[in-house]
Amino acid sequence: MVGRGSDAVTRSGRGARLAARTLLVLVLAVLVAGTTFVGGLLAAPLDVRAVPPAPKPVLLLGADGTQFGQIRPAQRREVLRGEDIPEVMRQAIISAEDSRFLDHKGVDPIATLRAAYRDLTGGRRQGGSTITQQYVKNVYVGNDRTFGRKIREAAVAVRLENRKSKDDILTDYLNVLYLGNSTYGVQAASKYYYGVDVKDLALEKPGQPGAPDEVLALARASMLAGIAPAPSAWNPVEDFAQARLRQKYTLNQMVSNGYVTPQQASEAFRREAAVLPKKVTPPEPPSTAPEYADIVTAQLQERFADDPDQLDRGGLRVRTALDTDLQEAVTRAAREVLPDQDDPQAAVVAVDISSGDVTAMTTLRRAPAKGDRPEITGYTRGGFNLAINGRRSTGSTIKPFTLAAALEKGLTLDTRRSAPSCDTIEDPNAEGGSYRYCNAAGEGGSSRRLSLQRALQGSVNTVYVPLAIEAGRPRIKQLMLDAGVVASEAAFATAPSSFGLGTTALASPLSMASAYGTLMNAGVHVAPRYLLEVRDVDGGLVSREPEQPEPVRRALSPQVAEQVVEAMSGVTARGGTARSARQDFTVYGKTGTTNDSTNAWFIGCSREGRDVCLAVWMGYDDESCGEQLTRSCGGMKDVNGVEQVYGGTLPADIYDRTWEILDEVQARRAAEPSG
Structure with a gap:
């Protein structure tokens, strides 16, 4: 046993001597190979750079250049002055990363040789880079894993130490080092992990009376500094136990360096609850069109998927199709018509007829019953967007497509059909194999025959359900698709035979506005567009969208489309279902209401300088519906003085009020001083 032990010791000694000789050879080789290169670097002038500024947000602009929102940079970083970083934070980072920082001249040969020796002998891996080298890597030379980069890093670090003070270098480093979870610099990290500015590390609740708690500051600073060498591996959010080991190491180093006493270090380490990460993220930037901002953000992320750094660096100026005046109008109109917490949900979308541009969008989705009132638009960034994701039954807003299919069959607007008050249709999906349906009160009768145009104007179900069978459901479905x-x-x-009544949850407010735009655009469908162009921080063009985004396709002939549009002009006329939406310009539209008023729609389109289709939907978004809103959950009755909500009541009121407010907004803009 002793002999084997002696042999083991001998082998261990031989291994150490071999490692030492190998290390010496490597050092000599490095010195010989790098002397000329390093000499040239040391002789070259050094561009002493300031700390890179914090990333700028991406600005979201309307079509006229008015800002309506922004995208927060993915990299969270704030630049502080040296006096705003507490001494305990400086001492902690020196102890955790570079205890000889105040003694060396940018490169620490002792630390470098010690790290190399431990690598060669299989000991615990240890970095040899100084704080100055780490800063140089972040700001000057990058993070390439090459020998040349390491040589440049060392040379620049030496030159930087001759140009800047230790205090300034340390301040700069504390403003750029990565500390996990998209936080760069101690200010952003302190806010994320503890919810306080780094200058307030000693305060439990900044802004409230109380003496600074220096032990609290030591606990927090040592945790932040401890994870700095490897923030991904020692992330306190992912592995708090490992982060605590790093905190303990840092505190021990602070004791060794004479910054704190053993008692202070022990007391700080016992403050475990104080260093639990709070994960405080800043709120999304405010926006006058948050639904629109979310859609644009998603499209930009997809656009720059191959070069995410371009988006993360920030500073881009993104011009969109949003009409900021119309956006203000639809937002105000929806909230004026539906001001109360227990009012129904709503979504309003405006789409340009010829370009497909989505020019306005707002939603009202009420907060859960916790006493909180909804925000100004009722939508929180990152939330469920009723305007594009809520698939609802469309009611009679689907009838123009039934009419289009009938006209293609050779029928005309003057073709007459029987209009009984109620009727029954065979439907294998319905209980008993049939489905009974009726008209709204006052429409139709046992002896009445109505033209297709008049039946559309009055939304007569007993004309349009048989008409859907006559025109052919496959063709109607294809029209709706195109x-x-x-x-x-x-x-x-899963659409039943009666889908011509709009009883199936098929469409969103956006898709209905876009589809009506197809009818108004001579039968040509243009895909909705949000982005127009992207420019960099200096104004250079990064990308520009085509005038008409794909897909552009013909859904029906210009002749048929124009006849359908003509028929829709009667909906707001006397005898129509949306008389309250009458304007001083022609409105081409259609109302829609599903059984028991679970959904109510008004879709109105205009020309004469207001070339948009505006879709208004109202309904209840009860949790029992499920997140996809695939079925309705309650009728709308006794809402703001309206006994029962139909498409021609409150939805039409929102449409009408939108244009009134738009006139006010544009008049106000015109009266504002230019420049």
């Missing part, structure tokens, strides 16, 4: 009501045939998979 016009943009639905995105794929899969949407019709």
Whole structure:
């Protein structure tokens, strides 16, 4: 046993001597190979750079250049002055990363040789880079894993130490080092992990009376500094136990360096609860069109998927199709018509007829019953967007597409059909194999025959359900697909035979506005567009969208489309279902209401300088519906003085009020001084 032990010791000694000789050879080789290169670097002038400024947000602009929101940079970083960083934070980072920082001249040969020796002998890996070298890597030479980069890093570090004070270098480093979870610099990290500015590390609740707690500051600073060498591996959010080991190491180093006493270090380490990460993220930047901002953000992330740094660096100026005046109008109109917490949900979308540009969007989705009132638009960034994601039953807003299919069959607007008050249709999906349906009160009768145009104006179900059978359901479905009501045939998979009544949850407010735009655009569907162009911080063009985004397709002939549009002009006339939406310009539209007023729609389109289709939806978004809103959950009755809500009541009121407010907004803008 002793002999084997002696042999083991001998082998260990031989291994150490071999490692030492190998290390010496490597050092000599490095010195010989690098002397000329390093000499040239040391002789070259050094561009002493300031700390890179904090990333700028991406600005979201309307079509006229008015800002309506911004995208927060993915990199969270704030630049502080030296006096705003407490001494305990400086001492902690020196102890954790570079205890000889105040003694060396940018490069620490002792630390470098010690790290190399431990690598060669299989000991615990240890970095040899100084704080100055780490800063140089971040700001000057990058993070390439090459020998040349390490040589440049060392040379620049030496030169930087001759140009800047230790205090300034340390301040700069504390403003750029990565500390995990997208935080760069001690200020951003302190806010994320503890919810306080780094200058307030000693305060439990900044802004409130109380003496600074220096032990609290020591606990927090040692935790932040401890994770700095490897923030991904020692992330306190992912592995708090490992982060605590690093905190303990840092505190021990602070004791060794004479910054704190053993008692202070022990007391700080016992403050475990004080260093639990709070994960405080800043709120999303405010926006006058938060739904729109979320959509644009998602599209930009997709656009720059191959070069995410371009988006993360910030500073881009993104011009969108948003009409900021119209956006203000639809937002105010929706909130004026539906001001109360227990009012129904709503979504309003405006789409330009010829370009497909989405020019306005707002939603009202009430907060859960916790006493909190909704925000100004009722939407929180990152939330569920009723305007594009809420698939609802469309009611009679689907009838123009039934009419289009009938006109293609050779019928005309003057073709007359029987209009009984109620009727029954065979439907294998319905209970008993049939489905009974009726008209709204006052429409139709046992002996009445109505033209297709008049039946559309009055939304007469007993004309349009048989008409859907006559025109052919397959053709109606294809029209709805081509016009943009639905995105794929899969949407019709569970549609009953009575889908011509709009009883199936098929469409969103956006898709309905876009589909009506197809009718108004001579039968040509243009995909909705949000982005117009992206420019960099200096104004250089990064990308520009085509005038008409794909897909552009013909859904129906210009002749048929124009006849449908003509028929829709009667909806706001005397005898129509949306008389309250009458304006001083022609409105081409249609109302829609599903059983028991669970959904109510008004879609109105205009020309004469207001070339948009505006879709208004109202309904209840009860949790029992499920997140996809695939079924309705309650009728709308006794809402703001309206006994029962139909498409021609409150939805039409929102449409009408939108244009009134828009006139006010534009008049106000015109009266504002230019420049």
